[in-house]
Amino acid sequence: MDSAKHYADVPTPAPGAAWTALNGRQRVDQVKNKLEASPTQFLSQIEVVTAKADGQVIVRMKQSLPASQRGPFLLDLEDYLREIDQALVVWLEPLGDKNSLRNLRGIEVKA
Amino acid sequence: MTSTAVQTREGALILDSHKLSWHYDRVAAWEAGERIAPVSVDMSLTRACSAMCSFCYAMMQESQARSSIKESHALNLLDDFAEMGIRSVSLVSDGESTISKAYVPFIQHAAKLGINIGNATNAWEWEPEKIEAVLPHITWLRFTVAAGRPESYAKIMYKGPEHTQVFDRAMSHIRYAVELKRKKNLGVTLGIQMVLMPDLKDEILPFAKLGLDLGVDYAVIKHCSDDEQGTLGIDYSQYEALHPLLEQAESMSNEQTKVIVKWSKIKEGDKPTYQRFYGPQFLLQISGSGLVAPSGMFFNARYSKLHIGNFTEERMKDIWKSDRYWRVMNYLASPHFNAQTMMGTLPIQHYVSVALDNHLKGIQRIQPGTGEKPLHVNFL
Numbered sequence: 001m002d003s004a005k006h007y008a009d010v011p012t013p014a015p016g017a018a019w020t021a022l023n024g025r026q027r028v029d030q031v032k033n034k035l036e037a038s039p040t041q042f043l044s045q046i047e048v049v050t051a052k053a054d055g056q057v058i059v060r061m062k063q064s065l066p067a068s069q070r071g072p073f074l075l076d077l078e079d080y081l082r083e084i085d086q087a088l089v090v091w092l093e094p095l096g097d098k099n100s101l102r103n104l105r106g107i108e109v110k111a
Numbered sequence: 112m113t114s115t116a117v118q119t120r121e122g123a124l125i126l127d128s129h130k131l132s133w134h135y136d137r138v139a140a141w142e143a144g145e146r147i148a149p150v151s152v153d154m155s156l157t158r159a160c161s162a163m164c165s166f167c168y169a170m171m172q173e174s175q176a177r178s179s180i181k182e183s184h185a186l187n188l189l190d191d192f193a194e195m196g197i198r199s200v201s202l203v204s205d206g207e208s209t210i211s212k213a214y215v216p217f218i219q220h221a222a223k224l225g226i227n228i229g230n231a232t233n234a235w236e237w238e239p240e241k242i243e244a245v246l247p248h249i250t251w252l253r254f255t256v257a258a259g260r261p262e263s264y265a266k267i268m269y270k271g272p273e274h275t276q277v278f279d280r281a282m283s284h285i286r287y288a289v290e291l292k293r294k295k296n297l298g299v300t301l302g303i304q305m306v307l308m309p310d311l312k313d314e315i316l317p318f319a320k321l322g323l324d325l326g327v328d329y330a331v332i333k334h335c336s337d338d339e340q341g342t343l344g345i346d347y348s349q350y351e352a353l354h355p356l357l358e359q360a361e362s363m364s365n366e367q368t369k370v371i372v373k374w375s376k377i378k379e380g381d382k383p384t385y386q387r388f389y390g391p392q393f394l395l396q397i398s399g400s401g402l403v404a405p406s407g408m409f410f411n412a413r414y415s416k417l418h419i420g421n422f423t424e425e426r427m428k429d430i431w432k433s434d435r436y437w438r439v440m441n442y443l444a445s446p447h448f449n450a451q452t453m454m455g456t457l458p459i460q461h462y463v464s465v466a467l468d469n470h471l472k473g474i475q476r477i478q479p480g481t482g483e484k485p486l487h488v489n490f491l
Contacts, residue, residue, distance in 0.1 A: 074416035
């Protein structure tokens with residue numbers, strides 16, 4: 001566990017000035033341009049929804065993948081986007097509860 | 112964090128800390144860089160539930176797809192757990208396992224394999240026949256009791272205060288279990304749990320009184336978790352004003368029933384001390400959708416990059432051995448993940464994660480357990 005010991009105190013990277021200086025539209029374009037240049041063809045599987053100044057990149061999957069595939073796919077995507085900035089993290093849009101009874105509470109999962 | 116225990120008639124009960132000292136073999140193996148099996152798994156046999164609790168974290172745990180967990184899946188899962196070296200399973204997670212057809216066979220099969228079982232339930236569908244079939248095989252049973260008064264209970268857990276039949280039904284089943292335990296001298300620990308939202312302060316004392324009236328072994332009051340977006344709107348700063356009432360509730364403990372407050376979680380607030388999330392390697396969570404993800408905090412589709420597999424589609428032992436399992440666990444231990452900003456508050460792995468983080472930082476090293484083992488030692 002040498003590596004974990006090393007990381008326990010290590011701060012999570014924050015986005016650099018080049019990323020934070022962009023506006024929302026420019027950040028999304030930068031992500032899209034990067035993905036278009038990828039040999040992995042990420043864009044055949046996902047759409048970029050937003051790219052926030054704090055480094056969060058929110059994507060939408062065009063079709064559902066099994067759990068065994070979507071995790072590795074999205075971690076590969078995140079690794080690739082870190083070539084733009086080390087602080088970028090990929091999330092999907094959240095899903096609301098499908099339980100009809102619990103839904104009567106009217107809770108909406110925040111994005 | 113120390114391993115504080117509450118002394119009960121049956122032994123030392125640890126609800127507000129962890130038991131890693133008693134699994135020091137796994138801690139040492141983990142520290143040496145080995146790929147360890149979890150000590151414990153928290154899971155559900157379904158995502159469904161007949162209640163609609165206002166505090167329910169399951170509302171924020173919808174993954175991309177649900178699979179139906181059949182009895183064969185559930186029993187294969189237990190066989191894999193035994194092969195992997197998993198020592199306990201708690202049926203809590205994101206659904207009401209008692210309504211699954213696999214519920215009784217699952218518990219009975221676990222007992223045959225020597226895997227300890229714990230279970231949290233609202234007890235609504237937990238009729239005497241089911242109770243008799245499972246109670247002798249269960250280490251602990253914790254009933255979700257949102258409030259001590261029928262109308263409040265029905266308002267928080269169901270459609271409104273007029274639906275007190277759900278309270279009556281639950282109490283009838285809990286009393287049946289308390290009596291069965293006494294009659295058969297069973298080793299199971301029976302408790303009730305209130306999830307305290309700050310606006311429920313008037314329910315604290317009636318809840319403690321109900322615990323005493325039922326004659327359960329404990330009545331525990333815990334914080335309410337929220338996601339990092341604040342979906343449930345919990346204001347953690349409001350808990351401090353409740354401390355006097357909580358202390359008063361604790362003072363109501365008697366010889367049979369201990370009223371316990373999870374102080375460390377209530378005082379922790381919404382930001383943990385740790386950035387890396389080591390706990391899931393020791394205490395893994397599985398959704399009632401079959402999804403294997405490190406923690407219930409990551410069941411929602413939002414966290415799909417941390418989804419590892421689904422045990423209804425492939426064997427659990429193969430998921431555990433896969434590179435993708437360890438890729439996700441290592442991700443959570445890397446600087447790319449920050450528990451303070453990237454997940455909800457106070458996960459089930461909270462105590463374990465604090466202890467492991469303190470261990471690695473040299474703040475407080477975990478020591479091997481000595482002396483008499485606490486109750487439920489295989490549940491971290």
